[in-house]
Amino acid sequence: MQEAKRRHGAWPDDNGHTQFSLWAPDAKSVAVQLQDQTQHEMTAGENGWFTTTLPAPAGTDYHYLIDGHLPVPDPASRWQAGDVHGPSRVIDPKSYPWRSNDWQGRPWQETVLYEVHVGTLGGYAAAADKLPALAELGITAIELMPLGEFPGGRNWGYDGVLPFAPDSSYGTPDQLRSLIDRAHELGLMVFVDVVYNHFGPDGNYLGQYAGDFFREDVHTPWGPAIDFRRRQVRDYFIDNALMWVQDYRIDGLRFDAVHAIGERDFLTEMAERLHASIPSSRHLHLVLENEHNDAELLQQGFIAQWNDDGHNVLHHLLTGEHEGYYADFADDATGKLARCLREGFIYQGETTRHGTARGSSSGHLPPSAFVLFLQNHDQVGNRAVGERLRTLADDDALKSATALLLLSPMIPLLFMGEEWGSEQPFQFFTSHNDELGEAVRKGRQKEFKDFSKFSGQAIPAPNDASTFETSMPDYHNRNTADGKAWLAFYRELLSLRHRHIVPRLQGSKALHSEVLGEAAVAASWQLGDGQRLHIALNLGSEELTAAAPARAQPLFSYRASGDQLPARSVRVLLEGAA
Template structure:
């Protein structure tokens, strides 16, 4: 382990004193204002302002900038009164962990389950559902971003105080109790973190630390964060270290790192995180990256969300070809075969915008790619948030699900998917009225170019009903249809854990080929030398395929009796060399 001293924020010591640190290079004077309105001047040094006070955990405070502006701590660990309220001194050591011996799980055992904490009833509500997920065969939950956001309803990507788990979900120790319970059940916990931008309401950094941003580079969210600066890098590295050390999470999913221009920051982040923990502890760092940068997956990051895989499967299942699906509609079956063989589909080729995207990825193991059929983006960024069950043929969807759960890529499920939840997941916020109206108009404009949504009413993000409509109705989980879906997922995950996971380490893709329109045959040599064959047919016609006479039939759906033919909307999975 290497020393990773954290500086940003308020730190409680063993003597009951708190050290306050704020980087405010544009400020001339800074004071700490406590809950009794007493002001305590801070000492300035090269843009940093610091002081130590006799205050305990639970004390509220703000920073007073130049005797004019009171702001919360940008590194607040607890924000009990929303983004504009005071910060609160937190003691990360007061929680009594029950799972002190937990060291995580190897990556190859991962089955991710993405969820939104707010729609499931806060930290306590999620904890109540963990036993069901463990029984299903899920091994890791992935929480959508938690950093304090304005109001009580948000996806989390509008967060402005990334160190403070949102108070509308519970206290920081409630979050620790959720993580503790997950570890008791053998479940890993991943946090989705947003290091590429701040939300539009509640971020005061530009008023006293304008150097945090660079006006010469802009992102879809405004001025880019300036990762060239040491103080800025350390702000986000401190945040990542907080999740790993103070909350004992097992992994981070880094949102949209293609919007971070300083690639070396990502490499430094990974190095410092891995260096901060004992060698026996498992820590998994996962990227979302439109650049398809394969080298990062050999520089401390274990895997990347495989949007290519999702997009081509979505097109084949639904026929949709507008927007980014246009990049996958031509030669879609060839593209799917390449995805199963090499991971990324785009490895330097031009997209519809005429720009090259991606790098060669065929040398990477299949576990370098997180595959999914649904996630928050792919459902919620649709105009009305329909799930795939409302868009695709059920038999084709079940066959694609079997591919998802039995291929050597790492599978990710989205909450409710496993029981055939038909409720939408829509984009919701609780912004102030002015910002809420701007977001509503922006959503309308975003979908105006899609013929599918022409004339369709777009749910108003700020309407509380939009949030309520997006909360999975767990009462429906007991219906016969839901129980049938659960049995289907449970069977596939049991097969994965019994036959795929023990052989996943050291596996590599073999040749994949097109059997016919929307039909492919793929193969992988697993770590013990056995061969996994998956033949998938998402079309409406029969296609010829190999018999695989020497193998053991691991799973088949609608595959029929003819070993050399594959019926419409079917899949056959064979393990060759199995006893």
């Protein structure tokens, strides 16, 4: 295996020199403008490339000067100490002294994901301090919301414009490496959420010197689509993914909203090149968010997809909400949940409320091809006021659904604070300039005007610092009696998962599922060693009876006893191999 060749950006050598490469097909000339204001012309090459090598060691600040008058940051900048419009800084990706050099990752079957927003935790160093408690709880992987440099100091990360530069408001690149290093020392994998479907609205200069980066004939919700037909554009994003894998030693990537990427072969090429870049002994997990429910991609280098279908039907059953995208899951919701547990996706080609077909057949995939969750940044923060599920659902029903989440053969994902029953909102926040901030505020207000529950209600202004502050996890409640009780509940379930489910997960398959009654289902899976897992869940308000297999042994129950399933209860059984 050879280290994959990467071209975009600034690459220092061991002798104090740096090679600079910029793709600027619309530029007549490009110069490197160093921090001392000296300008050094770059050589124009083929296909729009400009390159030069200069005596500029790591730590040197620079801009690219386009046609003698437009200074721009490096689109592949490795650090932006002065935010998105400031100079880029040369970084040596090999200078960090790694401590966990023997780390090879963990098998996918062992994964319990925990999604965090680094900024609300206080930055890279502060996030590292939270890791021991997560490892002790039974988490095996943290998933960091997008890190690419975004405007200002407060943002979810999906407004990033410089994806190679870990956001400077969180700390330095080496502090991020130290966070990852600490995770690996504790046996935790690290995933990074990457956004390859659009750039944010402030700080992206590519259109001024590389118009071919975008397509004017195809538009997305964020503007002109990125043109993945072009080799240079593909390599830009593949170089970025390789940076996370090789320079930061991350264990997995979550690819945001790939349904907005029209060129599917770009995704398969990405997966092929990433897997080819690492030794066979190292685990690397590639996970999709994809509204298209394209099951075939999950057999082409991507190991799993976020199962929004599963979340949406469970959320409806827990809360009764049926507006917006929940409308697609409100009709025959119990039957839809049974299908999710049996086949993964609910929509496998059926028509949605928009009148379009969605999804493909997924019943042949293993349960571990689906990441299941009750909460995440989208499903909390994209609500009008960012309510947590605990403020919307009955506690007993929520605990029963949590047992399904953590003991089913699907891969579970938790959202920060969920484990202590947090009721602290997580809201949509930004720190844009005033004009853009006001436009975002009006857009959010308009977005929710047709929802009956929020009609006329003021939506928190994303640009207000208080919106960000409100979204910080309430760690003080972790140590209350209520917080400790929820933690004990999650700890017990995760311990059971690691002892009884994880060792048998490889080779598992769904057997069947059935509707027991309103908001109540039973599902069975054959695990890899031949044993059978049975989960009966009643999220409804009526007591039901569900006969247990004769030879099955109790693994966990909440409010259930024997064959009786009271309202808002769950029963989990393990049946020995025949």
